[in-house]
Amino acid sequence: MADSIRWGILGAGGIAALVGPEIAAEPGNEVAAVGARDLGRATSLANAVGAPRAYGSYAELVADPDLDVVYIATAQGQHHDHALLALRAGKAVLVEKPFSLNARQAREVIAQARRRQLFCMEGMWMRVNPLIIRAQEIAASGRIGDLISVHADLSRRFDFDPKDRVYDLSLGGGALLELGVYPATFAWLFFGRPDTVQTIGALSPTGSDASDAMQWGYRDGRFAQISCSAAGTNPLTGLVAGTKGWISIGGRVHRAPFIIVHDESGDEELRQTIKGGGFDHEIAEVARCLRAGELESPLVPLDETIAILEVLDEARAQLGVRYAAD
Numbered sequence: 001m002a003d004s005i006r007w008g009i010l011g012a013g014g015i016a017a018l019v020g021p022e023i024a025a026e027p028g029n030e031v032a033a034v035g036a037r038d039l040g041r042a043t044s045l046a047n048a049v050g051a052p053r054a055y056g057s058y059a060e061l062v063a064d065p066d067l068d069v070v071y072i073a074t075a076q077g078q079h080h081d082h083a084l085l086a087l088r089a090g091k092a093v094l095v096e097k098p099f100s101l102n103a104r105q106a107r108e109v110i111a112q113a114r115r116r117q118l119f120c121m122e123g124m125w126m127r128v129n130p131l132i133i134r135a136q137e138i139a140a141s142g143r144i145g146d147l148i149s150v151h152a153d154l155s156r157r158f159d160f161d162p163k164d165r166v167y168d169l170s171l172g173g174g175a176l177l178e179l180g181v182y183p184a185t186f187a188w189l190f191f192g193r194p195d196t197v198q199t200i201g202a203l204s205p206t207g208s209d210a211s212d213a214m215q216w217g218y219r220d221g222r223f224a225q226i227s228c229s230a231a232g233t234n235p236l237t238g239l240v241a242g243t244k245g246w247i248s249i250g251g252r253v254h255r256a257p258f259i260i261v262h263d264e265s266g267d268e269e270l271r272q273t274i275k276g277g278g279f280d281h282e283i284a285e286v287a288r289c290l291r292a293g294e295l296e297s298p299l300v301p302l303d304e305t306i307a308i309l310e311v312l313d314e315a316r317a318q319l320g321v322r323y324a325a326d
């Protein structure tokens with residue numbers, strides 16, 4: 001491995017344009033190449049992030065011998081195929097969230113990575129956010145007592161367009177996969193796999209889910225209320241409640257700049273400065289794992305990526321939202 005972790009970016013869309021410059025700015029990392037369906041677009045992103053090579057196809061990108069990891073930055077409906085393309089070319093992968101459309105696809109990709117002994121991680125950057133990690137530690141310490149419930153939401157308006165990837169089922173459209181995967185993962189971090197899942201929601205004209213509300217139940221009485229919407233926005237975020245207090249997440253649940261811990265002695269606010277878009281911790285975790293020879297991040301375990309998709313599969317089935325890949 002070279003001194004610097006050499007990244008290839010697969011896809012030159014919105015998230016690639018946000019994360020690419022942060023990779024380039026992160027010490028010990030560089031964007032070595034960008035691949036897109038169109039060479040002009042690949043070149044333009046490559047120029048913006050100082051990458052020396054640009055390719056007009058994904059196949060050329062993954063064949064580049066001088067890459068340590070490929071960042072899969074296409075739409076969710078394509079993550080499975082593009083992650084497999086990179087893994088089969090012998091490349092480690094960071095796969096944007098949601099890792100894939102369903103648990104079956106995730107199992108296939110992860111089995112391929114494990115078979116080939118290649119690093120693989122979901123870009124679930126919330127899980128490497130130091131304050132989200134701190135919130136889990138505080139909850140586990142007993143400071144807010146026995147945990148009772150988790151409440152979490154992520155909603156953001158995407159104007160309806162049947163061809164937009166958030167609404168087009170062939171690209172993996174749907175609020176649950178675009179947004180709900182964050183509050184679902186948040187609930188999972190505190191409570192793990194639910195014993196029961198109840199879902200209600202509203203569908204868009206394409207049949208994708210536009211708004212979702214899930215209730216996760218646990219045999220011991222705990223519960224999680226999880227919601228998301230691509231049709232509108234709201235100020236809800238994340239909250240964990242216990243018998244002696246609560247922890248609330250400040251700002252969006254996936255990008256918390258602060259948390260408030262309320263216990264019997266009052267409120268304590270813990271803050272952090274978010275650098276850029278806040279992707280630095282995720283980039284650093286991938287680089288750390290690659291340097292250490294770890295094939296999986298302990299902060300973003302692959303089995304949990306699969307398990308959370310299993311729950312989302314069940315929720316989608318309850319709403320009647322189906323992808324061709326299901």
Ligand SMILES: NC(=O)c1ccc[n+]([C@@H]2O[C@H](COP(=O)([O-])OP(=O)(O)OC[C@H]3O[C@@H](n4cnc5c(N)ncnc54)[C@H](OP(=O)(O)O)[C@@H]3O)[C@@H](O)[C@H]2O)c1
Pocket residue numbers: 010011012013014015016035036037038041073074075076078096097098123125165171177178
């Ligand atoms: N981590 C985060 O905070 C965050 C934020 C936003 C989005 N995301 C995730 O990032 C992924 C990409 O989202 P985005 O906002 O970057 O989407 P986008 O701007 O629509 O870009 C998607 C990319 O997919 C590629 N693509 C390949 N085949 C395509 C097809 N048939 N139709 C449309 N696109 C196709 C395109 O790559 P080419 O450049 O090769 O044409 C396009 O640039 C999604 O999985 C999303 O959930 C994550």
